[in-house]
Amino acid sequence: MAVIKKPKKWIPQYEQIIAMNDDKINVLILGTSGCGKSTLINAILEANKAPTGIGEAVTKEIAIYQNQVLPFRMIDTVGFEYGIFKQNRIKRDIAKFSMEGVRTSNVEKLIHMIWFCIDGTTKRIDQEVLGYIKSVTNSWKNVPVIVVFTKSYSRVEISENINMAKAAIDKYNTNHRRPLNVKDIIPVVAMEYKIDNTVTVPPMGLDVLINRTVELVPEARAISKTAIKEIDLKIKNSMANTLIASAATGATVVGAIPLPIPDATILVPIQTSMLTGVAKIYGIQDDASNEIINTILKVGTTTMAGRNLLNAIKAIPGINVAATVLNAAVAGAITLGAGEVSNVLFQKVYNKEIELTTVDWDAEITNLFEDYLPGIVDALKKLSIDSNGKVELESIGKVLAALAKSFTKDNKNKQKKK
Numbered sequence: 001m002a003v004i005k006k007p008k009k010w011i012p013q014y015e016q017i018i019a020m021n022d023d024k025i026n027v028l029i030l031g032t033s034g035c036g037k038s039t040l041i042n043a044i045l046e047a048n049k050a051p052t053g054i055g056e057a058v059t060k061e062i063a064i065y066q067n068q069v070l071p072f073r074m075i076d077t078v079g080f081e082y083g084i085f086k087q088n089r090i091k092r093d094i095a096k097f098s099m100e101g102v103r104t105s106n107v108e109k110l111i112h113m114i115w116f117c118i119d120g121t122t123k124r125i126d127q128e129v130l131g132y133i134k135s136v137t138n139s140w141k142n143v144p145v146i147v148v149f150t151k152s153y154s155r156v157e158i159s160e161n162i163n164m165a166k167a168a169i170d171k172y173n174t175n176h177r178r179p180l181n182v183k184d185i186i187p188v189v190a191m192e193y194k195i196d197n198t199v200t201v202p203p204m205g206l207d208v209l210i211n212r213t214v215e216l217v218p219e220a221r222a223i224s225k226t227a228i229k230e231i232d233l234k235i236k237n238s239m240a241n242t243l244i245a246s247a248a249t250g251a252t253v254v255g256a257i258p259l260p261i262p263d264a265t266i267l268v269p270i271q272t273s274m275l276t277g278v279a280k281i282y283g284i285q286d287d288a289s290n291e292i293i294n295t296i297l298k299v300g301t302t303t304m305a306g307r308n309l310l311n312a313i314k315a316i317p318g319i320n321v322a323a324t325v326l327n328a329a330v331a332g333a334i335t336l337g338a339g340e341v342s343n344v345l346f347q348k349v350y351n352k353e354i355e356l357t358t359v360d361w362d363a364e365i366t367n368l369f370e371d372y373l374p375g376i377v378d379a380l381k382k383l384s385i386d387s388n389g390k391v392e393l394e395s396i397g398k399v400l401a402a403l404a405k406s407f408t409k410d411n412k413n414k415q416k417k418k
């Protein structure tokens with residue numbers, strides 16, 4: 001029986017991450033710099049004293065705070081800045097951090113919830129800043145957000161702020177395809193505030209924020225499971241695509257060696273290591289996968305590439321290409337094709353949509369290749385000829401890029417049809 005084996009450490013599987021993800025939840029704290037994020041965290045830790053409560057700096061910009069009492073970790077970030085350069089760097093770092101949890105199966109770096117802090121004294125919420133929440137947590141679809149109005153010193157401003165926030169969020173959500181999943185708007189004062197020598201505003205709202213957060217834990221956890229699965233697939237897909245692209249480039253180079261077309265055997269080592277690599281990415285490593293790889297190689301190189309593809313290319317009007325170039329293009333195309341096919345199929349196995357042992361691989365692969373043929377032919381039209389009648393090397397790269405694009409487009413269409 002074919003089983004999906006435990007992957008190497010660097011390729012975790014989403015089921016394992018989800019299983020690990022049973023401890024605390026993580027709250028990512030976002031907001032413009034100076035709005036009071038760090039003060040808020042300190043106040044919460046102070047009010048929930050525990051033997052250990054020290055923040056662990058992850059990068060210069062990100063630190064994780066937790067203690068033994070709180071059922072959630074707080075991830076402090078430096079604030080959104082209006083300077084483009086700095087903002088982009090911070091954005092990238094936070095986005096990277098939030099993907100790393102899945103990539104490295106580090107439960108402390110997953111994102112379950114966001115506290116979006118807004119300085120309650122500034123009386124404005126920019127759409128741009130709301131977009132910032134989305135852009136740094138793009139992969140964590142539907143992550144629950146609590147809007148926290150920090151520095152809520154004035155009673156009057158509190159209700160004005162809440163109304164303003166509601167309007168701004170409504171506006172954002174009507175104008176964007178993927179809305180913000182705002183669960184609540186909570187005003188807080190983290191630290192006593194002296195208005196003048198006689199009047200001070202005491203801390204408030206921290207318990208409300210903590211209770212609401214705890215209340216949202218089950219929902220946040222459920223939402224994160226879906227996100228983890230999607231992120232994991234995205235990472236695996238991109239790893240597979242990198243591998244496939246380099247194999248296709250390698251095959252193109254090999255294919256440029258003058259040989260009778262298509263000499264399948266010369267591509268076998270490249271394609272075998274590519275397919276084994278793709279299988280490994282999806283945690284599939286056993287005899288059954290070897291059999292599948294053999295099938296893919298057989299169908300992919302001999303049947304398909306040899307006849308259909310060459311004929312198709314020759315049928316393109318105006319294409320008059322030297323044999324070696326054709327060789328190269330065909331070698332690249334079929335390797336890319338075999339790679340994409342394996343990526344689609346192994347992904348389906350990983351997702352438990354199909355079972356490794358019960359699939360008619362010959363049929364699956366032939367069908368997929370047939371679907372891809374128009375894309376391949378289209379891509380090959382991008383070959384351009386220089387004044388000496390030779391194909392420009394650069395254009396082969398363009399062909400491969402176009403191929404890769406057409407494959408992914410087809411995949412997407414197929415998934416949509418389902």
Ligand SMILES: Nc1nc2c(ncn2[C@@H]2O[C@H](COP(=O)(O)OP(=O)(O)O)[C@@H](O)[C@H]2O)c(=O)[nH]1
Binds near residue numbers: 040151188189
């Ligand atoms: N009195 C008082 N000051 C606050 C409060 N929240 C933030 N501040 C002040 O606002 C400034 C910026 O706060 P900080 O937490 O560093 O903002 P961050 O950049 O978002 O982490 C600091 O001087 C804080 O003392 C609060 O609840 N009460």
Ligand SMILES: [Mg+2]
Binds near residue numbers: 038078
């Ligand atoms: Mg800070």
